Amino acid sequence: MSEFIGREKELAILKDQTLKNVASFVVVRGRRRIGKSRLIEEFCKSYKSYTFIGIPPTKETTRQSQITEFTRQISDQLDLPSIALHDWADCFSFLAKQLPAERVVVVLDEISWMGSKDPDFSGKLKTAWDFLFKKNDKLILIVCGSVSAWIAENIVNNTGFVGRISCTITVEELDLKSCATFFGNRSKRISSYDKFKLLAVTGGVPRYLEEIRPDLTAEQNLKKLCFTKGSFLFDEFDRIFSDIFLTKSDVYKKAIMSLLGQSLSPTDLADKIEGKLNGRNSSYFEELELAGFLSRYYTWNIGTNKIAKSSRYSIKDNYTRFYLKYILPNRHRIETGAFEAKSLSGLPGWTTIMGLQFENLVLNNRKQIWRALDIKADEIVWDNPYFQKQNTKSKGCQVDYLIQLKSKNLYLCEVKFSQNSIKLDIISEMEDKIARLNAPKGFSFRPVLIHVNGVDESVIEQDYFSQIIDFSQFLY
Numbered sequence: 001m002s003e004f005i006g007r008e009k010e011l012a013i014l015k016d017q018t019l020k021n022v023a024s025f026v027v028v029r030g031r032r033r034i035g036k037s038r039l040i041e042e043f044c045k046s047y048k049s050y051t052f053i054g055i056p057p058t059k060e061t062t063r064q065s066q067i068t069e070f071t072r073q074i075s076d077q078l079d080l081p082s083i084a085l086h087d088w089a090d091c092f093s094f095l096a097k098q099l100p101a102e103r104v105v106v107v108l109d110e111i112s113w114m115g116s117k118d119p120d121f122s123g124k125l126k127t128a129w130d131f132l133f134k135k136n137d138k139l140i141l142i143v144c145g146s147v148s149a150w151i152a153e154n155i156v157n158n159t160g161f162v163g164r165i166s167c168t169i170t171v172e173e174l175d176l177k178s179c180a181t182f183f184g185n186r187s188k189r190i191s192s193y194d195k196f197k198l199l200a201v202t203g204g205v206p207r208y209l210e211e212i213r214p215d216l217t218a219e220q221n222l223k224k225l226c227f228t229k230g231s232f233l234f235d236e237f238d239r240i241f242s243d244i245f246l247t248k249s250d251v252y253k254k255a256i257m258s259l260l261g262q263s264l265s266p267t268d269l270a271d272k273i274e275g276k277l278n279g280r281n282s283s284y285f286e287e288l289e290l291a292g293f294l295s296r297y298y299t300w301n302i303g304t305n306k307i308a309k310s311s312r313y314s315i316k317d318n319y320t321r322f323y324l325k326y327i328l329p330n331r332h333r334i335e336t337g338a339f340e341a342k343s344l345s346g347l348p349g350w351t352t353i354m355g356l357q358f359e360n361l362v363l364n365n366r367k368q369i370w371r372a373l374d375i376k377a378d379e380i381v382w383d384n385p386y387f388q389k390q391n392t393k394s395k396g397c398q399v400d401y402l403i404q405l406k407s408k409n410l411y412l413c414e415v416k417f418s419q420n421s422i423k424l425d426i427i428s429e430m431e432d433k434i435a436r437l438n439a440p441k442g443f444s445f446r447p448v449l450i451h452v453n454g455v456d457e458s459v460i461e462q463d464y465f466s467q468i469i470d471f472s473q474f475l476y
Helices: 008-019 036-044 063-077 088-098 121-131 148-156 176-181 184-189 192-202 218-226 236-258 266-273 279-290 318-335 350-364 366-372 425-436 457-462 471-475
Strands: 024-029 048-053 104-109 139-145 167-170 294-300 307-315 380-388 397-405 409-415 444-451 467-470
Touching: 008 024, 008 036, 008 139, 008 167, 024 036, 024 148, 036 048, 036 104, 036 139, 048 063, 063 088, 088 121, 121 148, 139 148, 148 279, 176 184, 176 192, 176 471, 192 218, 192 318, 192 350, 192 471, 218 318, 236 266, 236 279, 236 318, 266 279, 266 307, 279 294, 294 380, 307 318, 307 380, 318 350, 350 366, 350 397, 350 409, 366 397, 366 467, 366 471, 397 425, 409 425, 425 444, 425 457, 467 471
Parallel strands: 024 139, 024 167, 048 104, 104 139, 409 444, 444 467
Antiparallel strands: 294 307, 380 397, 397 409
């Protein structure tokens, strides 16, 4: 098994549950491949534990087949004779009575799969918690799954579980320092630009990072992982969508594909897939957001500090955007081997897409930017990508990342991913954005440049930027 990397905060939250004198009900959720099960496994090393995993639903999967698999796992793990049960209430009751009166962790992994065929599953689990599981003061019950929307609806936001959940852990992408560990002992000899080219595709998803070979260049790694028939990331998109969204996967794919190369308002996105915005497609977008594929960025009124009605959806997951842009359109050529001699840097829009991917990395690691700017979280009014609609009073404006402080300081962060050093024209670009930005009098503008591969000396000599941040420093 590979070395466990990062997740110190999440492990600390889980270990805190062992300091209590009552049973704990813990929810762990996050996108596929993000390392939820691995996190729980690492935590469980120090305790007696039992893990039960739902089976991926198919057209043939029934409520009873899920129960039969669950009871089989009970028999195997607790070294018991085969048992025959036919209801989830009986399963939970039987399991609770077998648990030792000592510190023990019970994990229900892929819980949405377990309960997918029984509309009363969550109610039966709630009853079992109230009357059986929580009576064991040494028990930590962890429910885990990738279908975050199911968990939100049936567990986290279910009124039946109000006051019962001890904590909810949403497992996010690894931070940059943890990501760098996957490059091994060669890390210091690999340029930051090469690392970021890979991270622009894998993001901080541990399972993808495990596939990196540090002895290969970034381009060789990407060809091996993405542009080779049968390779891990070549088929990954269809796997994760069928696992998470099952029979509804096509409409979710259509929604994401509509966002390729652009961000859209909820109304415009609905127009792309089904027409008028309604409760049904709104729930689709929310599910994609919970699953980690989309981000919904709200803009705000700088003068009043109030959130604006307008918002935009964009693709959050770096691998998903890369797949739709380059792998899907070239699937046939890749399968026939016609893509082997193709230079990746020569692909259409390569520079643009790498820039968008890098912006995602920056936003996913925005706390590093706060530290570099010596900004405390409680000083921030709003922070997000910022877009200002053009109208009769204002020009259109878009800022890669805007931070508004209570002190009436606006940090306008320009994010640049370039193979070459940033040239002097970056200053005129920033000046134009500041001129367009509709901010009341009394605000100070603090332009910030975030880069990877250096800044031309002429830019530094102008002393224009409040701070120039080399983002590669966060890899070490």
